[in-house]
Amino acid sequence: MSWWSDGDDADDERDYGEYDESSVRVRPNPKGNKPRTKQRPAYANAEEGVVWTVDRGRYGVLMDAGTPDEREITTARARELGKKSVVTGDRVGVVGDTSGSEGSLARIVKVHERSTLLRRSADDSDAVERVIVANADQMLIVVAAADPEPRPRLVDRYMVAAFDAGVEPILCITKTDLADPAPFAAHFSCFDLRIVTTTSTSFDEVAPGGQVSPALDELRGVLDGHVTVTVGHSGVGKSTLVNALTGSRREVGVVNAVTGRGRHTSSSTVSFKVPTGGWIVDTPGVRSFGLGHVDPENILKSFAAHAIPAEGEPVDGIPLAEAHDWEIVDRVEAGELGDVGRERLESLQSLLQSKGGVSGRDLAAAADDARSDELG
Ligand SMILES: Nc1nc2c(ncn2[C@@H]2O[C@H](COP(=O)(O)OP(=O)(O)OP(=O)(O)O)[C@@H](O)[C@H]2O)c(=O)[nH]1
Ligand SMILES: [Mg+2]
Numbered sequence: 001m002s003w004w005s006d007g008d009d010a011d012d013e014r015d016y017g018e019y020d021e022s023s024v025r026v027r028p029n030p031k032g033n034k035p036r037t038k039q040r041p042a043y044a045n046a047e048e049g050v051v052w053t054v055d056r057g058r059y060g061v062l063m064d065a066g067t068p069d070e071r072e073i074t075t076a077r078a079r080e081l082g083k084k085s086v087v088t089g090d091r092v093g094v095v096g097d098t099s100g101s102e103g104s105l106a107r108i109v110k111v112h113e114r115s116t117l118l119r120r121s122a123d124d125s126d127a128v129e130r131v132i133v134a135n136a137d138q139m140l141i142v143v144a145a146a147d148p149e150p151r152p153r154l155v156d157r158y159m160v161a162a163f164d165a166g167v168e169p170i171l172c173i174t175k176t177d178l179a180d181p182a183p184f185a186a187h188f189s190c191f192d193l194r195i196v197t198t199t200s201t202s203f204d205e206v207a208p209g210g211q212v213s214p215a216l217d218e219l220r221g222v223l224d225g226h227v228t229v230t231v232g233h234s235g236v237g238k239s240t241l242v243n244a245l246t247g248s249r250r251e252v253g254v255v256n257a258v259t260g261r262g263r264h265t266s267s268s269t270v271s272f273k274v275p276t277g278g279w280i281v282d283t284p285g286v287r288s289f290g291l292g293h294v295d296p297e298n299i300l301k302s303f304a305a306h307a308i309p310a311e312g313e314p315v316d317g318i319p320l321a322e323a324h325d326w327e328i329v330d331r332v333e334a335g336e337l338g339d340v341g342r343e344r345l346e347s348l349q350s351l352l353q354s355k356g357g358v359s360g361r362d363l364a365a366a367a368d369d370a371r372s373d374e375l376g
Contacts, residue, residue: 046093046109049073051134052271054088059108063098065273073100078107086111088269088281089134089227118165118229121292124354129293133229133269133281138222139167140280142232142241145197146179148260152187156347157289158231159193163302164294167229170222171195174237190341192306196222198237203244216244224277234285235262242282246272250282296352300325303348309336 049061052072059075075094077086086092086108093110116136119129139162143150155171162169171188173181177199185195202215222228223245230238239250253265266284274280291299304320320328320336331337332345 043093043110046095047098049092049094049098050271051086051088051090051092051108053268054086055268059086059092061092061094061106061108063094063100071100073098073104073106075106075108078109080109081111084111085131087131087134088271089136089229090114091135116166118161118167119293120161120286121290123288123290124292124351126290126292132231132283136165136167136227136229136281138226138228139165139169140172140222140228140230140241141169142172142174142230142236142238143184144175144178144233144236145173145181145184146175147255148233148235148262150184152184152343153347153350154233154289155188156344156351157291159191159306160291160294160299160302160348160351161231161289163306164291164298169193170228172219172230172241173197174241175199177201187340187343190307190337190344192308194222198241203240219245220274220276223274223280227271227279227281229281230283231289232285233262233287234264236285238285239266239282242272242280245274245280247275248272248282291351291355294355296355297325299348299352300328300345303344304328307337307341 047063049063050065051059052062053060057076059077061073061075062070063073064070073094075092075096078095091112091114092108093112094106095109096106097104098106114134117134118132118136118139120132121127121129139158141155141158141162143155150173159169171185171193173184173195174197176197181197185197188195196215196218198215198219202213204213219241230242232238235253235255237252239252242248243250243252248270250270251265253263255262262285264285266282269281269283271279271281304323307320309320316331318327320331323331329345329349332341335342337344
């Protein structure tokens with residue numbers, strides 16, 4: 001179940017800098033000759049590739065992507081990388097036998113700076129993070145309209161993780177043949193959040209009536225030009241979706257009729273190229289998605305930044321995105337984002353509480369204090 005244990009210990013961005021090429025240690029040289037830089041020759045010869053999967057200490061790397069020489073090779077991590085983790089999506093420098101021929105094993109000697117890093121922790125009070133994927137710019141939050149039952153608060157969690165990572169969240173509601181997705185989608189109507197829906201017929205390339213499935217077409221449009229990581233509970237249909245979009249053959253599981261839970265069918269994180277453009281990363285479903293590593297201050301800020309006021313002008317003329325945390329609480333309470341906004345705020349406040357950070361009550365008290373300051 002602990003799919004991340006296939007890879008390396010998660011590290012954080014502080015560690016990251018320590019193993020950067022620029023910080024190769026150069027010993028002082030009393031003779032004043034050129035400094036000794038043991039590793040430089042290896043780095044200079046390194047060829048560039050992208051990690052597409054991590055499996056038990058071996059890293060699948062795609063070389064020369066998009067050229068006639070495109071090939072998948074198997075690599076291991078060079079010792080020089082120290083504790084630095086290598087995760088799916090990493091852009092890496094590779095040396096050794098990069099032919100990809102049977103039995104060949106090359107070495108990753110360099111991990112390039114990441115544009116984004118999506119992580120989670122085991123639980124909200126645990127600051128140790130697990131890295132899920134590097135360099136993704138979109139997160140497809142996959143929930144099923146039914147079987148398993150969707151939970152709005154889990155989507156809130158994913159959105160917070162996405163905002164924290166600098167990744168754009170998109171909600172995908174699958175299995176709309178089993179239930180109407182509209183009531184679930186309505187929970188997020190106060191957000192500037194793109195929502196796509198799919199049914200089992202979305203995956204028959206040609207939908208009944210002879211046209212290419214509009215849902216699949218829309219999804220391809222969403223993915224084109226992006227690296228998109230799927231997240232969601234086991235059994236929601238992530239692998240089904242990835243298979244339909246890319247022609248991959250990821251195993252799909254069944255949802256237990258009694259518990260309504262998936263079987264944790266996928267156990268590794270794998271990227272696939274979408275033939276019409278972009279990359280999609282299939283991840284294993286996890287039971288919890290801890291946010292112990294997220295700065296509590298970012299939680300309400302990202303909420304405000306993506307909120308769409310329910311009606312007209314903001315109550316006090318200042319856009320919610322520019323309001324203080326306590327002001328957001330006040331204004332949502334005043335109905336600026338409707339009932340849906342209040343429900344979302346409550347969810348985020350309980351998230352803050354479970355992180356042991358600022359509680360909703362603290363914020364409400366701050367709002368009261370600020371109000372009485374203003375009054376007198
Ligand atoms: N009715 C219906 N079933 C679907 C749909 N999409 C997927 N399924 C079924 O849902 C089950 C689980 O699908 P998977 O793709 O394995 O789910 P997953 O999210 O990859 O699950 P994990 O790998 O365990 O995280 C399979 O039996 C699929 O056939 C859909 O749109 N409608
Ligand atoms: Mg799967």
